Amino acid sequence: MNRFPVIIDCDPGVDDAVAILLAKQLPELDVRAITAVAGNVEAEKTYANAHKILHVANWDVPVFMGAAKPLIGAQITATGIHGVDGLGGVDVPGAVIPPAPQEAAWDAIYREAVAAKGELVLIAVGPLTNLAIAFGKYRALPELIKRIVIMGGAATLGNTTPAAEFNIYADPEAAEMVFQSGVPVHMVGLDVTLKSYLTAAEVDEIGAFGSEQAKFFHSILQNVLAFSTKLGLPGVSMHDPAAVLYAVEESLFTAEEAGVRVECKGRITRGKTVTDLYSDAQFPEKNAVVVTGVDRTAFVARVKELLKEY
Numbered sequence: 001m002n003r004f005p006v007i008i009d010c011d012p013g014v015d016d017a018v019a020i021l022l023a024k025q026l027p028e029l030d031v032r033a034i035t036a037v038a039g040n041v042e043a044e045k046t047y048a049n050a051h052k053i054l055h056v057a058n059w060d061v062p063v064f065m066g067a068a069k070p071l072i073g074a075q076i077t078a079t080g081i082h083g084v085d086g087l088g089g090v091d092v093p094g095a096v097i098p099p100a101p102q103e104a105a106w107d108a109i110y111r112e113a114v115a116a117k118g119e120l121v122l123i124a125v126g127p128l129t130n131l132a133i134a135f136g137k138y139r140a141l142p143e144l145i146k147r148i149v150i151m152g153g154a155a156t157l158g159n160t161t162p163a164a165e166f167n168i169y170a171d172p173e174a175a176e177m178v179f180q181s182g183v184p185v186h187m188v189g190l191d192v193t194l195k196s197y198l199t200a201a202e203v204d205e206i207g208a209f210g211s212e213q214a215k216f217f218h219s220i221l222q223n224v225l226a227f228s229t230k231l232g233l234p235g236v237s238m239h240d241p242a243a244v245l246y247a248v249e250e251s252l253f254t255a256e257e258a259g260v261r262v263e264c265k266g267r268i269t270r271g272k273t274v275t276d277l278y279s280d281a282q283f284p285e286k287n288a289v290v291v292t293g294v295d296r297t298a299f300v301a302r303v304k305e306l307l308k309e310y
């Protein structure tokens, strides 16, 4: 088994929560830290939610607080989907939230990157502000990161605006810094995460596994499931879990190399990930791998298997 050091940078967030539940069950992931960033909800809440999720998972991983707002512009949130608390209004009795460590998320990322001697993988499933600050503060960091797997962007559509996906739209300048960092970026975007969904029946089936973790999974997804159904979607997209599974089991997915840039100036396209996947004109370099497809049956089977192990 190829076990490798990882930091999960996230904005919990109900799908971030599922991603963390899965990550614990994947022996390939040596999760060195979880770093929280403002995104779905404010940074204080994403930090607290990371601890709540780890309490549910019965998992001891250091958590660091990161950026409270994007590099430029106003913060946006997604409380309509994730709830004001960020976990669908689900309480986690018994979870203890310690004060945030003095060491900021970006400093922890650098420290762990140095310790991992170039083997560290970043799985970033929220806005990319923490990573951008880390790259801006530590010039040597790009050579120390093996690859970055993000949930973010899309080659073909947006969810927050017609052009932009939430994590990129929340901090386009940060995303552009990450794509231009020189570290290979694997973009698990809406093109594939909208196909990586669980139906209501599949969510109920997992909830019926009966463990505390399965019941937590089922409870936190009810609001976003209702929202997805109202939109006419076949189920609830497992955006962040798809990125975590991609990081370990690429065979479930299809992907293509591409040049990717982030539009930061567009009046109506700000936050769009512009790829040269389908265009005659090609960007000068293939700086990313864009994940475009998933074997949904196999994906759902793996999610079930991993959650059933609790």
Ligand code: RIB
Pocket: 011, 013, 014, 015, 016, 039, 040, 078, 125, 126, 127, 151, 159, 165, 166, 167, 239, 240
């Ligand atoms: O667009 C989906 C992404 O935005 C997911 O990471 C979700 O958690 C939100 O952060």
Ligand code: CA
Pocket: 010, 011, 012, 013, 015, 016, 039, 040, 125, 126, 240
């Ligand atoms: Ca997220």
